[in-house]
Amino acid sequence: MNFLEERIAKDGIVKEGNVLKVDSFLNHQMDIKLLDEMGAEFKRRFANKPINKILTIEASGIGIACIAAQHFDVPVVFAKKSQSINLDGEMYVAEVESFTHKCKNHVIVSKKFLTPADHVLIIDDFLANGCALQGLIQIVQAAGATVEGIGIAIEKGFQSGGRIIRNACHRGRHGRRDRTHRFSSSGRTELKS
Numbered sequence: 001m002n003f004l005e006e007r008i009a010k011d012g013i014v015k016e017g018n019v020l021k022v023d024s025f026l027n028h029q030m031d032i033k034l035l036d037e038m039g040a041e042f043k044r045r046f047a048n049k050p051i052n053k054i055l056t057i058e059a060s061g062i063g064i065a066c067i068a069a070q071h072f073d074v075p076v077v078f079a080k081k082s083q084s085i086n087l088d089g090e091m092y093v094a095e096v097e098s099f100t101h102k103c104k105n106h107v108i109v110s111k112k113f114l115t116p117a118d119h120v121l122i123i124d125d126f127l128a129n130g131c132a133l134q135g136l137i138q139i140v141q142a143a144g145a146t147v148e149g150i151g152i153a154i155e156k157g158f159q160s161g162g163r164i165i166r167n168a169c170h171r172g173r174h175g176r177r178d179r180t181h182r183f184s185s186s187g188r189t190e191l192k193s
Contacts, residue, residue: 027060039068049148061124079107094135116144127152130161
């Protein structure tokens, strides 16, 4: 999506350690018109999939997922990074490592919000090392639901996450091609030091 690449070139800042700051329009202050364009693009790319739920991870993916969900007319579920007194009942849990925060979290989704009947589009803001997506895929699989696609705003192409996820999405447990997964990146950004 050229509009996102143009916005990154205009307002994105590359910091030491190949950290791309897009906080002025994507993951701190959010440009809703930009997110709406992204949501429309995700809908266009996954229009032939029977998506009935969008899954993301706390916190930066929530805004993008919510706007995209309006285009699909489906609910959003987000994996929480911590247990709270508001969470009750049985949970799906996966461990993920954050590239940005340099820590591991157990992400949690209530079993009442993800079932075998769900056809899920996973959306996130960044794809770096792929750990967050792997955790979300594990949760969807544990629920017996179907991952219909993955939508990423910005893929850090110099890191291995995209390759890892694409390889995992195109191989079933026994090395066969699994056509239920489709990898889509709305914006791919190559960062150089």
